[in-house]
Amino acid sequence: xxxxxxxxxxxxxxxxxxxxxxxxxxxxxxxxxxxxxxxxxxxxxxxxxxxxxxxxxxxxxxxxxxxxxxxxxxxxxxxxxxxxxxxxxxxxxxxxxxxxxxxxxxxxxxxxxxxxxxxxxxxxxxxxxxxxxxxxxxxxxxxxxxxxxxxxxxxxxxxxxxxxxxxxxxxxxxxxxxxxxxxxxxxxx
Amino acid sequence: xxxxxxxxxxxxxxxxxxxxxxxxxxxxxxxxxxxxxxxxxxxxxxxxxxxxxxxxxxxxxxxxxxxxxxxxxxxxxxxxxxxxxxxxxxxxxxxxxxxxxxxxxxxxxxxxxxxxxxxxxxxxxxxxxxxxxxxxxxxxxx
Numbered sequence: 001x002x003x004x005x006x007x008x009x010x011x012x013x014x015x016x017x018x019x020x021x022x023x024x025x026x027x028x029x030x031x032x033x034x035x036x037x038x039x040x041x042x043x044x045x046x047x048x049x050x051x052x053x054x055x056x057x058x059x060x061x062x063x064x065x066x067x068x069x070x071x072x073x074x075x076x077x078x079x080x081x082x083x084x085x086x087x088x089x090x091x092x093x094x095x096x097x098x099x100x101x102x103x104x105x106x107x108x109x110x111x112x113x114x115x116x117x118x119x120x121x122x123x124x125x126x127x128x129x130x131x132x133x134x135x136x137x138x139x140x141x142x143x144x145x146x147x148x149x150x151x152x153x154x155x156x157x158x159x160x161x162x163x164x165x166x167x168x169x170x171x172x173x174x175x176x177x178x179x180x181x182x183x184x185x186x187x188x189x
Numbered sequence: 190x191x192x193x194x195x196x197x198x199x200x201x202x203x204x205x206x207x208x209x210x211x212x213x214x215x216x217x218x219x220x221x222x223x224x225x226x227x228x229x230x231x232x233x234x235x236x237x238x239x240x241x242x243x244x245x246x247x248x249x250x251x252x253x254x255x256x257x258x259x260x261x262x263x264x265x266x267x268x269x270x271x272x273x274x275x276x277x278x279x280x281x282x283x284x285x286x287x288x289x290x291x292x293x294x295x296x297x298x299x300x301x302x303x304x305x306x307x308x309x310x311x312x313x314x315x316x317x318x319x320x321x322x323x324x325x326x327x328x329x330x331x
Contacts, residue, residue, distance in 0.1 A: 016282060019219070020272060020323025064331070066286020071328070 004126060004172050005067070007114040008096075015043060015057060016069045022046055023075050024053055029114070031095075031125065032088045036147070038116060038123035039088035041070065042081060056081040065118050098155060100128065100145065102162040106135045108145065111158060115144060115175065126179050128158065136168055143168040144175040146182040161186075190246060191308075192276065192295040200229055203244045204255035210236075212251055215297065216262070216270045217304055219321045219328075224302040225266060227251065228273075229259070237262050237270065246299035272322045281309050283331035284320060292327055 007029045015024040024043040032039035041062075043053040061077030062070060072078075100108040113129035127146040130136070136143055145160065146167050152159040167182040169175040198212045210229035216237065218225040226237040242258030243251060253259070262270045281289040290311035297304055304316035307329065318330040 014325065016286075016325050016328070017321065017323065018284060018328050019321035020282070020326045020328045022323075022325035064283070064285035066283065068288040069282050069286040069326075071282070071284050071286045 002176070003067075003118045004176055005116050005118060006129060006172075007116055010041070010070075010116075014046065014069050015041075016071055017074050018063065018071065019074065022069075023072075024055075024057075024078075025050075026057075026070060027052060029116070030056070030085055030088050031114070036125055038125075040084045042085070043078070054081055055079060056084040058084050058087070059123065062123075065123055095128070095153060095155065095158060098153075099157045100130050101157050101159055102135075102165060103159055104162045106162070106165075107133055108135050108160070108165055109133050109143070112142065115172070117179070127175065130168075132168075136165060141170075143170060144172065144178070146175075146179045190297055190299045192297065195227075195246065195251075195297070198246075198249065198251050200227070200238065200251045200253050202254075202256045203252045207256070209253055209256045209259060210238075214273065214276065215295065216266065216273045217276075217295070217319075217322055218269060219319050222304045222316045222319050224297055224304065225269060226260075226262065228270065237266075240302045243302070269322065272324055276322075276327075279322075280326040281307070281314075282326040282328050284328060285331040287331070289314075289329065 010026050010029055013026045014022040016022050025046050027042040027044040030040040038059055041057040044050055055078040061072050064071035095111050098111045109130040109132040111128045112131050115127045116123050117126035125147050130143055130145050132141050132143045167178045169178040195212055199208050200210045202209050212227050213230045214228040215224050216226040224240050226239045229236055237260050238253050242254045245252040277292055279292045283289050290309035293310055294308040296306040306316055307314040314329050321328040
């Protein structure tokens, strides 16, 4: 089963043990180096203890990532935040606000969110929500751009192959189809 | 027998036929998928009747081994008792992290104390799918 969700929607989602206790809530999504997958979540406390937590949740500790909660086996899967974030490595970082440039040098827009594709095994980046320029049709329209197989990424800019621009979708349900179509094309090429 | 039917039954001591309280709820051990204790509206000391102290659960009354079978809960049982405090209406989450309604009722086998099923506002979940009960939610296998 595959579900698409936006990274910013994950913030504040409760982290719940299989014993039914909410032990934290998601603060931020940490992408692994290269930005292709979710590597970890930083956490904050719930309710009265809602400050940032010293412990983080590595992806390996996640039992289920759903619309309503992030499920973990137990609190023992939480690890030291510093170690977890360092292991994820640099580069994945914060792409919100980064320019999206095609490899032909055309600015397609700016990243406003990251679309995550969740399966039982992994949470991979499927693409980006982009505030588009004229290059993608209308200016300042929100569109979804599939992740390119080969891409360069930094906090500053995201480089995508020019054909990706042909596979933009205007909403998430339509995006799933576009991602599949784009992937079929890239694997055939 | 449903939790809503069990609630309100008088609890009578089998030793001397005196009433020791009224059944007010159950404490479920999700690991064993069974009832660990009955919670009573108290009359004397101790508010919980461990399942080992239950002689019979009938249509009209619960028979307890004796008034001395009543306990206060501690340790893991205390955590479960707190989690099971407001079982009806509690949020149900799957292990995939999706909400699956709230608890409407619980079906237990009155002889063994086994949890047969969880009736939620959306479906009937078999007892074997029960994974945990905590302060935040009842967790079931997706």
